[in-house]
Amino acid sequence: MDDRELADLLERFGLSEKVIDTYLTLLELGEAKASQIADAAGVSKRYVYSVSQELEERGFVEVNDHVVPTTIRPLPPAEVVESLSESVESMRPALEARYTETAPDEERFEVIKSRVTVLKRIAELVDRAESEVTLSLPYDVLDEVADELRAARDRGILISLVVSGVEPHEDLSLDGLASLVRVWHEPMPTMLTVDSRIGLVAPGEMVARSNSESQAIVFAQPHLGPVIVGSFFGNYWPMAAEAYTTEPDSLPATYHNFRHAVLQATLCDRAGIELTVTAHGQMVHTDGPTELSGRIVDIRQGLLEPANNSFPVENTLVVETDDGTYSIGGPGAFVEDFEAEYVEFAPIS
Template identity: 30%
Template sequence: METEELTATLREAGLSPYQADAYVALLSLGSASAAELADESGVPRPRIYDVLRDLEAEGYVTTYEQDRLYAQATPPGELDPLRERLSRLESALDEIEARYRTPETRESDVTLVTQFETVFAQARRDVESAERHVQAVLTPEQFEELRETLAAAYDRGVYVQVSLYAPAEEVTLDPDDFVGVCTEVRRRGFVYPFLVITDRVRVSYAPPRHGASEYGVLVDDRWTAYVFHWFFLTSCWEMFETVHADPRDAPPITFVEITACVRYIEERLHEGATVHVTVDGYGVRTGRRRTLSGTVVDVDYLGHDDDSVASLAQLSARATLVVETADGTYTVGGEGAMTEDVSADRIVVERVERD
């Protein structure tokens, strides 16, 4: 590095022009009297004493008296001011890199980002904080990256549904690989966008990574997330093969989709059984969290016919449970319910009593 470049760099590091000139000159001299240093560096003699005092205060030089004032440069290994500044600059660079890769993403309800890594990182954070439900559309590689995070969520009691891209002719899946990680896994044979929905509120979405264009959408809004929820249910879930599902042989049995719950309960009601449930959700009119416990006295859906099995189209249009509790009778719908009393996030069939 040339002398002029070194001097300019020291100025950028916080030294004044006179301080930088004096310090660089002193490095060449080793040690010198104040007068000699003034002559060598071009710093005016009346100013050299103040300059040396300031350099010593900042740790760059050491002064001592003989017949006059002398100065010598501090050994490089002891240049704490520069090292501290360098450390701060390195930390700042690391922070710039982190914020560039993963900017704050919850400043608005919907955020458009330009890198898949940002979408994936937000999805991981959302799964880490999920309380009730995770729906994910993943490739096998993405699943492996999220495996530990999904398993931790499952251990917390979160209902984990994964739609996995695994063409039957190309990939062999072992159901045991998903035990303790997912509640349900289904196999699809088509490439779909990356999608993670948590608690029906937060969404991390990115289209398939083809071509030079790359973007993603992050959502933190229940009604916007509702669109992605139905995309997941109707396009990534219902029609595909089940690879793994936690046993539903006996209660308690948890449902996160009103459609599957209505089908299960309607069959038991036809058998004359009494079905006891706990419903977690929120009041449709108040928006507040709501929990109900009681018995299901009826089900209702579009085109309800006691002699037929409900189709997905019927249940998607409207699916309702009628629950009798100690406080009265309430109607329960699924996500996005508009006319029912309660919109359910989770329904647990606690027990089924048969006469």
């Protein structure tokens, strides 16, 4: 660290540039008389006396005025650092007493008035996805975010996409954009969720037309994301027609997103591939094992037609184990027997 960097750090503790220069001069001289320090630092002797009192109060130096002339000695760096640390730590109770927790910028709402900005935010948020994206978008603007969708699929992200404003029988070239694509000829709101915690909602006309006076909202709330996901799969997904479905993944495979696991289990079942699953998590209603292993004997889901779940966001694996048959759900499961944090699939040979 050079002198400039050291000076910048000392400024953070309330020392002026002139005081810092005098102190750094004293560090080089060691114990010295005020006149010596004044000559070396290019300041007056009176100024040195004034500064030395301030530095002594802050724990940087020791002033020996019991001798004539008075000498000033810099304290060892370890003592100075300890003194500064104690001063900083002493602020903690007062700061904590006055601190009001607020959400970081990412967890606040953002109002968007521009169609261009809406599409830019969608692309940015899809690019940040770690496990899952749900998205409804007019077909006419799909190209605006196509690169980000393809990149997310390449990262293994589960993408459920509803394309609106086109007929299901049209040749739409949707391969590679999503895991699942449905098409609806009616206009619908633009809805995006990323990892069930960050998302965007915009009126349909705002994205379809550049001169709309409507506004969109970007949110990052862990409790709001699942509500939007539920609306997406409960209100819009069933109304749209299947247009594209991905192929089963290579096995064995591990899934930390439970909806992704249910989709893959369903694809394997329809391809005639029997699976064993090891689920890691906890029992929902009773104490019990933190791991369940067995053969998948039933799947309840609404991602693929025909749906057989009893409510829109139900995604359940029914597993036959050595100790009996159990139903497995994902994080937040409440109707199933077991809540899985992640699952491992392997084919039954």
